[in-house]
Amino acid sequence: MAVTNVADLTIVPVTPAQARAASDNMYPHWGQPNGVVSTDEYIKAFDSIAATGPWDTAYTAWALVPRSDPTTVDILSHCQTFRRRAFVVQPGSDTVKQVTSYVVAHVFTPPEKRSMGMARHMLRLLHYTLAPKDDLPTFPKAWGAPPTTHYGDAAFSVLYSDVGPDFYQGCTVGEDRPGWVATPTDKRTWPVGQGESTWDPEWEAIDLAQAKQLEVTATAANCQAMPRTGDRTRTRVAFEYTNGSFRFSPVRGAVIDVASHKRKNLDGLTVGVRLGAPSGVERPYIIYTARIRGGAGTKKMRIAHVQHPVPFDALLRVARAAGAQEIELWGDDSSWDAEEHEVTREKEIPCLASYSLGKNVEWLWCEQ
Template sequence: MPDMPDVQPSRDVVDTRHSSVNLEDTTLVLSSDAQWHTAQVNQYPTWFEARGYRDFDDFIERRRLFFDRTARWNATDGKPTFLTWALVPRSDPGTGNILCGCETYLRPGVYLPPGSSEPIDCTSYGIACVYTNAAHRGNGYARHMMRLLHYILAPADTLPPFPLTWGKPPVIPSGMQDAVFSVLYSGVGKEFYAKCTKGENEPGWMPEELIVRQWNVQQPATEPDLEGWTWLHRDELPAWEQEASHRIRRDLINKGDKNKTRLAILPDPGCFGVHAVRYEVIPGARPEAAYGLVLPEVDGERPFFTYSVKPGARRKPEELRDSETEPQDSPEAYNAHDRARLVVMYSTPGVPWYAVVAAATREGVNRIEAWQGYGWDEEAGGAVMLPEENQPCLAVYGVTDNDVEWEFDEKWVWGRQN
């Protein structure tokens, strides 16, 4: 990933269309500063503007912390975690007018083959911000970019031979081709990324079944017993990333189908922390927000859960000024599917529902969302099952899709999309 340049190029959306570029004449490269900037300019109106930034400059300035190379979420075992990629004409690899782009983030993972009792450490990648500017859509660029990405992430001997009809293979940057699996969260349904094939015909990222639970909750009439409770702030999250990773390694053997290879992504380093930063840089974020709760010890371990607050998409002040709509902080000012809510990232067994409600009350929201049950369904009741706006999808390398299970698929493995 390039360093953020101090002097930014034009903020205008890049609309210049290349003359028709055949897919076999394109390649995938690590983004230059100019190419990274083009991607930010083009994504901003779609994914970020509704969050209430004053303008593009405000958005970039607030998000500088994301790109700090010394941050835990930007380095894993000495390697840069976040990389940005651009699909470009092979004849003009340095062009700022990229055809489309994406981000990858390296994540430590583990997998457990059938019959094994000890998880094996491995490399995985998350993929985010797959975006084609409007001027370049309709040419198959994004699908082809993702087909090429398999050949950058995965060892060559785990993939079909690179098809001759795709032209020349991309140049492989140093340190790549080490993935056992990769994941992404599709905002365009279940089929598109499966068609981003490995070779001509082998499916790409296959959708994972997911139940999304949402609860509307009321502030409790009486305050719960807070004795021994520890609210987690951003600087306290690294220790609990390590603890969660320890428990995932230990508990993986008891998860899922023992006849399949079970795999998981670990939150250490930086996964809980980066979501705290995602919230903090949004205009209107509460400076006193917490991101988790640790409860008193039970049977030698402290139950805990981590969370983030996902704000609803807010309208700009000028859009409300001359209208008859309600003020911004009313429910009517939010998209129905994107109301402000507390999103549970990770929870150990033994966390009572009233503690989760207490967290939502503390953070000033009355909706809670979780991807897993965590044993709360009976106690909480009334969960609304919703279609997930970001469908988890998994690609495995060197193993057949039907022979694997993804465990601990939680909100914290998301990329930095919005």
């Protein structure tokens, strides 16, 4: 496909045939390296994610295509969005407001179409499908016509960058308003080492149903805490957990393991652990997934959420019981920082595009 002018391009929700083409594009790069045996298994894996939670009703896959041939399977670039409910507190306010936001994921351009600006332009157009028209600059004439699909309900959107902090900021809102701006968030990694690895009899494994209930209680706690958390001179945002946040990461890892024949099914899936505590005290817990990513390598326990107080020796014991060699955590309150660990920011950088919230935004509890 010859591409001559971005004015001739648009972004559309994918057709079934385009969805298959997108999966065919992604499988060699993201499915096969994880041991997934075929594109069909890769598709089945992500279908099963939707079957375990509410994400199917919030999910859209998008394709950049010529406006003259919107159903072509010769896709120039593609991505996915997940709608998520979120909270906002304005500077100096104690009022917590519920808003709609989106997570952008799986941005992919086929290798033969790279270095042509396709992903950048697709994401510039994506702003004009997600945000209210009143919160957007006038659509640039050089881009042709705006996308015909317009959700128009996003207060902000986020993504996680593996290509550094600059590319996605350059996916501008209009001609020059910054797109997704990097949000400083530390990722901590602790070595597990040798030691006690048995499951404590006071611990309780958390399954998907229990995780769903914990999403509700943790969301309520965050909503109550937001007015006194972070910098009160800034607009603060935080995701609700109640639309699958605690279940998504463990389920995503598990279905990839099923697709690569490392696991039979999702029966009995443990997504976290609740520790012991004195009578009458809320028991601390960890939501996590422990797996090897990208084939042979280090098995990591990636924490999706931690409800303190969790002693560091208990954290290590949980990791060893899960067979992990490393523990990975984004954000947190640094209560384990006295222990040997590495801090990085250069991979999977959280980035946020503000539509109605202004420039001075703080993202609270930035977990993945």
